[in-house]
Amino acid sequence: MDSDETRVRLADLGVGPGAFLRGPRNAITDVPGVLVGHATVHTGRLHTGVTAVVPEQLGAARRWLPAGLAVGNGYGKLVGATQIQELGAIETPILLTSTLSVYRVADALLGHMLARPGYEETTTLNPVVGETNDGFLSDIRSRPLGEPEVEAALAAASAGPVEEGSVGAGAGTVALGFKGGIGTSSRSVPVGDGRYTVGAVVQTNFSGTLSIAGVGMPASELVPGPIAETVGNSCMIVVATDAPLDSRQLARCARRAVYAMRGAGADFAQGSGDYAIAFSVGEGRVPDDAALSPLFLATMDAVEESIVNSILAATTQVHDDGRVAHAIPIAAVRQRLAAAGIGSAGPTTAPTR
Incomplete structure (x- = not known):
């Protein structure tokens, strides 16, 4: 088993980016003004946390950003979903957390926003909080997350590299038989007459058989001992772009983001x-729909890589009761990719702008 110090990302394995170059950080923070922060709890009985995706553009001067929502399977507790569908907008940062803590986290996010300068007269606000179930590794019924973790995640949000794996909202998740978690990626893509960035961050906690660059990586063959159970069977995906899309076009991007789960091996189980x-x-000017195909492809590639990164970066976690979610063994991944002749050709990352 690889030690925690040897965790890698997909690009480190020589896997190319697909049709478009990765962004300079290969993270959602390549999108200008988009920040990410985590608050992580690791104890003997808790592996959980909060991840914040914070668009700096939101504030008293700009109260909403255009947004779209796609539901692959609706067995979840996404707070704020109906307003995104109805109005095509987000009014707050997007937080990710543990299933049974989602309501305390939403209340803390609401309190944070109401306390900001310029919101003194606000009487309605739609916090957006998604979740997956970390109950295999964490005592989820204790609902341990709330205002302290929300404030910590928001305070930690930065435009730098995004920590991945067993952190924040991904601290206790399980994906495709391995320890899952938080993953991110980005692409630099031409849209019409411009060039834009699309980035994704994911919280993975779903079942299926992992595929990396089309190569099967069954947990049953790579994990020593019992396979970790995926409780709740869900995935939260956040996509950001600086392309000036409207809410309808963003909903189309969101649907492609869900499609990308299948490329990484999701089985879209009933309870997901x-x-x-x-x-x-x-x-700026909204591009014509005819120009969006590259953005759709870039979205799918970034999301699929984010899912893979969430597993490659995750570290083994153990609950006091003896439940274990094993990190994927990187040496075995390298061997299988090499056997399939998978490698990098040419540049994989766009230059810093």
Whole structure:
């Protein structure tokens, strides 16, 4: 088993980016003004946390950003979903957390927003909080997350590299038989006459058989001992772009984000809560639909890589009761990719703008 110090990302394994180059950080933070922060809890009986996706553009001067929602399977507790569908907008950062803590986290996010300058007279606000179930590794019924973790995740939000794996809302999740978690990726893509960035961050906690670059990585063959149970069977996906899309177009991007789960091996089980939210920080003329195909492809590639990164970066976690979710063994992944002749050709990352 690889040690925690040897965790890698997909790009480190020589797997190319597909049709479009990765962004400089290969993270959702490549989208200008988009920040990510985590608050992580690891104890003997708790592996849980909060992840915050924070568009700096939101505030007293700009109260909403265009957004779209796609529901792959609706067995979830996505707070704020109906307003995204109805109005095509988000009014707050997007937080990800543990299933039974979602309501306390939503209340804390609401309190945070109402306390901001310029919100003194606000009487209605729609916090957006998604979740997956970390109950295999964490004592989920204790509902341990609330205001302290929300404030910590928001305070930690930065535009730098995004920590992945067993952190924040991914601290206790299980994906495709391995330890899952938080993953991110980005692409630099031409849309019409411009070039834009699309980035994704995911919280993975779903079943199926992992596929990396089309190569099967069954947990039953790679994990020593019992396979970790995926409780709740869900995935939360957040997509951001600086392309000036409207809410209808963003909903189309969000649907492609859900499609990408299958490329990584999701089986879309009956009990899954699979959601994608796409939002834009861009301003300017909305491109014609005919120009969107590259953005759709870039979205799928970024989301699929984010899912893989969430597993590659995750570290083994153990509950005091003896339940274990094993990190995927990187050496075995390298061997299988090499046997399939998978490798990198040419540049994989776009230059810093």
